[in-house]
Amino acid sequence: MRFKLSLCGTLPKLSWCAHLRRGSDVVSVYHGPWVEIDDGWFVEGAWTGPFEKREIDSALFNIGSGGVIRVGRAVFCTPTDMIGRLYSIRVGADLFISNSLVFVLTMAGDEPDPSYPFYGSKLNGYLQVGLDAKNKTFCTRLGRKVALHEYCQIAIDNDLRLSRIEKPVFPQPGSFKDYVSMLEGVLRAVLENAGSPSRRHARYQGLATVSSGYDSNAVAALLAKAGVREAVTFYDAIPGKDSGEEIARLLGMNPRVYARQDFQKMSGIDEAEFLSWPDKRSDIVFAPCEKHLVGKVLVKGNYGDVVFGATRYKMLGSGHMGGSRITEFRLRVGFLHFNPLYTGGLHLSAMRRIATSQEMAPWRLGKIYDRPIPRRIIEEAGVPRGSFGTTKAFSAFYEFNSPADMSPEGRAAFELYRHSMPRPTLLRRAWYWGLIRLRPRCETLGKTIKSFWWTGGTAAESLIPSHYRAYDDMDFATHWGQARVRERYVEAVTAHAKDL
Numbered sequence: 001m002r003f004k005l006s007l008c009g010t011l012p013k014l015s016w017c018a019h020l021r022r023g024s025d026v027v028s029v030y031h032g033p034w035v036e037i038d039d040g041w042f043v044e045g046a047w048t049g050p051f052e053k054r055e056i057d058s059a060l061f062n063i064g065s066g067g068v069i070r071v072g073r074a075v076f077c078t079p080t081d082m083i084g085r086l087y088s089i090r091v092g093a094d095l096f097i098s099n100s101l102v103f104v105l106t107m108a109g110d111e112p113d114p115s116y117p118f119y120g121s122k123l124n125g126y127l128q129v130g131l132d133a134k135n136k137t138f139c140t141r142l143g144r145k146v147a148l149h150e151y152c153q154i155a156i157d158n159d160l161r162l163s164r165i166e167k168p169v170f171p172q173p174g175s176f177k178d179y180v181s182m183l184e185g186v187l188r189a190v191l192e193n194a195g196s197p198s199r200r201h202a203r204y205q206g207l208a209t210v211s212s213g214y215d216s217n218a219v220a221a222l223l224a225k226a227g228v229r230e231a232v233t234f235y236d237a238i239p240g241k242d243s244g245e246e247i248a249r250l251l252g253m254n255p256r257v258y259a260r261q262d263f264q265k266m267s268g269i270d271e272a273e274f275l276s277w278p279d280k281r282s283d284i285v286f287a288p289c290e291k292h293l294v295g296k297v298l299v300k301g302n303y304g305d306v307v308f309g310a311t312r313y314k315m316l317g318s319g320h321m322g323g324s325r326i327t328e329f330r331l332r333v334g335f336l337h338f339n340p341l342y343t344g345g346l347h348l349s350a351m352r353r354i355a356t357s358q359e360m361a362p363w364r365l366g367k368i369y370d371r372p373i374p375r376r377i378i379e380e381a382g383v384p385r386g387s388f389g390t391t392k393a394f395s396a397f398y399e400f401n402s403p404a405d406m407s408p409e410g411r412a413a414f415e416l417y418r419h420s421m422p423r424p425t426l427l428r429r430a431w432y433w434g435l436i437r438l439r440p441r442c443e444t445l446g447k448t449i450k451s452f453w454w455t456g457g458t459a460a461e462s463l464i465p466s467h468y469r470a471y472d473d474m475d476f477a478t479h480w481g482q483a484r485v486r487e488r489y490v491e492a493v494t495a496h497a498k499d500l
Contacts (some may be wrong), residue, residue, distance in 0.1 A: 001025045005037045010491045013334035014044040017098035017107050022160045027074045030492040034201045040069040048189035051196035057153050060168050061186045063338045065099040073155045081342040083324045086149040095160045106489040110140040114421045117475035119278035170344045186343045188226050194297050207296040210244030214389045215304025218374030221381035224251040231255045250383050262288040264407050271410035273328040276481030281399045283326040293335040302339040308371040417480045
């Protein structure tokens with residue numbers, strides 16, 4: 001097989017979509033202007049290893065995505081986390097795969113089902129189970145299935161058979177020193193690759209995130225040792241509240257400070273690109289940072305709740321979709337998203353043994369919000385105890401609970417779209433709308449009617465997937481976000497039509 005690489009200048013800088021046809025040895029790849037390309041290889045990302053060797057598919061850790069030709073097959077690579085992924089969809093004898101959900105649906109001539117409001121709940125459930133579920137799909141308006149590929153490589157031959165190749169596994173850390181050494185090695189290797197002079201387009205530089213908590217600050221402390229000197233931080237309501245500005249300065253970094261709701265005061269910010277992924281929670285707080293994100297590796301502390309916290313999540317699972325919702329913004333602006341705490345993410349039991357070891361006793365405070373491993377990293381970097389990690393802050397967090405949480409322009413555009421959406425068919429309306437709305441009404445009439453409606457009472461009720469139990473109008477923001485962002489990919493669709 002071979003790649004046929006087609007540059008589409010109006011695509012988002014880092015987006016790409018590959019088209020494979022059964023029986024053909026040519027893989028057509030439509031890509032944006034910052035995707036690095038060469039014969040038999042393309043990438044928008046960085047990894048642990050020299051950039052010149054192009055070994056993204058065998059790297060211990062990689063950020064972004066790409067593809068290589070190996071032994072007659074096209075191999076597509078996901079990031080080494082579970083908040084970035086690839087998406088594929090089959091249309092007859094054709095297969096499309098992309099780093100953008102909007103792009104792959106646009107190329108397939110499809111879209112989210114306008115009568116289905118439960119995408120967010122379903123995908124959030126997928127993330128919570130982590131690697132325990134590898135066959136993750138959802139349905140489209142035309143009844144096709146979009147497959148989600150996470151934490152793996154996907155090899156595809158000319159018969160369109162997909163083979164999942166597992167990521168390389170990090171060694172299990174035995175001590176605090178082992179873990180920190182492993183984490184530092186990943187940070188330095190990825191940043192060195194990202195800044196390689198062999199890159200034809202952007203040479204990316206590290207950008208830390210700091211806060212008043214644990215996770216991002218621990219990563220920032222290690223980044224400071226690696227020479228990173230820029231950081232971003234957010235405050236809530238009033239300057240200084242819950243921000244990490246002082247911590248950044250103690251680490252020798254120059255912080256850029258933003259308010260959590262600055263996006264509401266700025267013109268030109270499109271909320272749709274942050275809502276095109278099914279999640280009411282949003283990374284839109286990063287929108288005002290746009291000009292400082294171009295050509296950067298944004299390094300965050302995602303997954304810290306799982307690695308360092310007491311919550312017992314599944315392997316590489318998480319209770320939120322932080323990072324997934326920044327994808328379209330990232331691809332357009334042109335920056336890489338790095339979540340280094342996925343280093344060693346398959347060894348949660350080892351991480352908890354380290355955290356509860358006698359060695360770590362001086363850094364355990366016995367509080368609910370207590371994370372000795374990042375606390376030790378931060379304090380040994382010179383940040384005094386008491387200046388961080390006292391309470392759980394959410395300064396870099398924003399949630400769209402209703403249209404009222406949007407800017408006036410965004411709210412007006414969303415409401416206009418919402419009222420123009422096609423009505424579902426009678427059958428779909430009975431299931432998605434009638435059944436769901438009748439259920440709580442039956443509950444209010446008492447156990448008799450409830451038992452009549454749900455034969456078997458609560459036992460039968462428990463069989464109903466949780467994502468079919470409730471929804472609100474903001475669950476349709478995904479459909480609006482996808483419709484708005486879809487326009488960015490029209491050129492690639494036109495180019496593909498000419499290629500056929």
